[in-house]
Amino acid sequence: MKYRVGVDIGGTTIKVGVVDENNNIVKRCAVDTPDTFEKSMKALADAVYATIGELGLKIEDFPCVGIGTPGSISSETGRLVFSNNTNWKDVPMAEELRKYFPVPVFINNDANCAVMGEAVAGAAKGRKHVIMLTLGTGVGGGIIINGKLFAGGDGVGAELGHTVLFHDGYPCTCGIPGCLEAYASATALIRQTKEAMAAHPESAMNKWVEENGKVSGRCAFDCAMAGDPVANEVVDTYVSYIANGIGSLVNVFRPEIVLIGGGISNSGDFLMNKIHAQMPKYTFAYDVVGYPAIERATLGNDAGIIGAAYSDQM
Numbered sequence: 001m002k003y004r005v006g007v008d009i010g011g012t013t014i015k016v017g018v019v020d021e022n023n024n025i026v027k028r029c030a031v032d033t034p035d036t037f038e039k040s041m042k043a044l045a046d047a048v049y050a051t052i053g054e055l056g057l058k059i060e061d062f063p064c065v066g067i068g069t070p071g072s073i074s075s076e077t078g079r080l081v082f083s084n085n086t087n088w089k090d091v092p093m094a095e096e097l098r099k100y101f102p103v104p105v106f107i108n109n110d111a112n113c114a115v116m117g118e119a120v121a122g123a124a125k126g127r128k129h130v131i132m133l134t135l136g137t138g139v140g141g142g143i144i145i146n147g148k149l150f151a152g153g154d155g156v157g158a159e160l161g162h163t164v165l166f167h168d169g170y171p172c173t174c175g176i177p178g179c180l181e182a183y184a185s186a187t188a189l190i191r192q193t194k195e196a197m198a199a200h201p202e203s204a205m206n207k208w209v210e211e212n213g214k215v216s217g218r219c220a221f222d223c224a225m226a227g228d229p230v231a232n233e234v235v236d237t238y239v240s241y242i243a244n245g246i247g248s249l250v251n252v253f254r255p256e257i258v259l260i261g262g263g264i265s266n267s268g269d270f271l272m273n274k275i276h277a278q279m280p281k282y283t284f285a286y287d288v289v290g291y292p293a294i295e296r297a298t299l300g301n302d303a304g305i306i307g308a309a310y311s312d313q314m
Helices: 039-055 093-097 108-121 185-198 206-214 215-224 229-253 263-282 302-309
Strands: 004-009 012-017 025-031 065-069 080-083 088-091 105-109 129-134 139-145 148-151 257-261 293-296
Touching: 004 039, 004 108, 004 302, 012 039, 012 302, 025 039, 025 302, 039 093, 065 088, 065 108, 065 302, 093 105, 093 206, 105 108, 105 215, 108 129, 108 148, 108 257, 129 229, 129 263, 139 229, 185 206, 185 215, 185 229, 185 263, 206 215, 206 229, 215 229, 215 263, 229 257, 229 263, 257 263, 263 293
Parallel strands: 004 065, 065 105, 129 257, 257 293
Antiparallel strands: 004 012, 012 025, 080 088, 129 139, 139 148
């Protein structure tokens, strides 16, 4: 059997998986992401060798090492141009990793890897035109056009979370004000929840935080599902930002399907029904052509690993 290895770099965890011919992850490993770029690359390499070693395999048994990382990658130089969520800027990722691996190394944006994973083995399998948004600490995005990953002429494109939702709006960690990420990420939802809690101490969200220890992306959704009107207003406003962003992307690309991933997607049908309810407002010619299918991604955290494993085919 032939195997592939994929790596999904996160701000807190580096996840490694060995993928078999049926796109199943047969061995995996997760390590904490160190505090510097160089230490992170060393930890990544150690994790890869440890994982494949448990299967009795050598690195030469793999066609490549595929890496998914937050931020923008220059396809020409292999440099990580900028990652606002790991605070790495203009670092020689490909060059650094070649010190550890004697096989080709392919690096791609983590959201690009996620949409590729869903296209290979998940909710977008068999689709040629796909958009995916991942709603987590930030807002990631990936686009597939005619069956091929789209990342622009230099590989730095498809930063869907950094399309502008509001002119001179709320500041984003990337430095551009008003980004979709500043309104539709879990980080943004936590900010919006805290603001509503402060304005409405009677809200069930305040009791939820007392019981759970801190505000998280689940707080407003859990309380809204339990019937709290203040929480429901928070969720409706938050979902309007998501639907607005999706609508803008649909109006440009008209994909066959839009996938929603990331931790926020775990709110399931409650989230998806609210997105569907708002889509007519943001979709061009909705009364004539409607809007594409919008579904939850199905692979969860495995999407990034599986997609990264196929980085050589992106």
